[in-house]
Amino acid sequence: MGASGVRLTETAARPTVVVARRTTWSEFPSLWGLMLDEVYGAVRPADGDLAERGGPRWQNVMLYKDDVPNVEVGVLASGPYVERENVISSWLPSGTAAATTLRGPYAGLDAAHRVVRAWCAAHGRDLAGPRWEIYGHWRADPDELETEIYYLLK
Numbered sequence: 001m002g003a004s005g006v007r008l009t010e011t012a013a014r015p016t017v018v019v020a021r022r023t024t025w026s027e028f029p030s031l032w033g034l035m036l037d038e039v040y041g042a043v044r045p046a047d048g049d050l051a052e053r054g055g056p057r058w059q060n061v062m063l064y065k066d067d068v069p070n071v072e073v074g075v076l077a078s079g080p081y082v083e084r085e086n087v088i089s090s091w092l093p094s095g096t097a098a099a100t101t102l103r104g105p106y107a108g109l110d111a112a113h114r115v116v117r118a119w120c121a122a123h124g125r126d127l128a129g130p131r132w133e134i135y136g137h138w139r140a141d142p143d144e145l146e147t148e149i150y151y152l153l154k
Helices: 028-047 106-122
Strands: 007-011 014-022 060-064 070-076 087-092 095-103 127-135 146-153
Touching: 007 146, 014 028, 014 060, 028 070, 028 087, 060 087, 070 087, 095 106, 106 127, 106 146
Parallel strands: none
Antiparallel strands: 007 095, 014 070, 014 087, 060 070, 060 127, 095 146, 127 146
């Protein structure tokens, strides 16, 4: 379990449906679940809850735009979305990124981020600032969870 090694990849901009907030690192752990609930409250009625009908299921995303942090919490978009209230359309960044895959419990996320940052430092790769996580579909067994972690490079 843990991070699977770091790779360089070219990322394409990917559409998302999110709630965006400026917060603090100490405040963020208590906010992200509320932000995600707000997104799901908006997208589930719009798609007729496709997951319950065997259609595509949403994949959660968290975009950390900077170190303030300005964050976007939501889902990858599977099609057009009509914005409402705090739930908006956005995009994950495009460009060269250092990435890893965390296989296992979310408790390993901090260590996986450290692995990517250490790899970048060791290979002389400068971080651009934005970084994001794309969560695989939920699994009851934490050992089966997969989370993709990306750091945009300069």
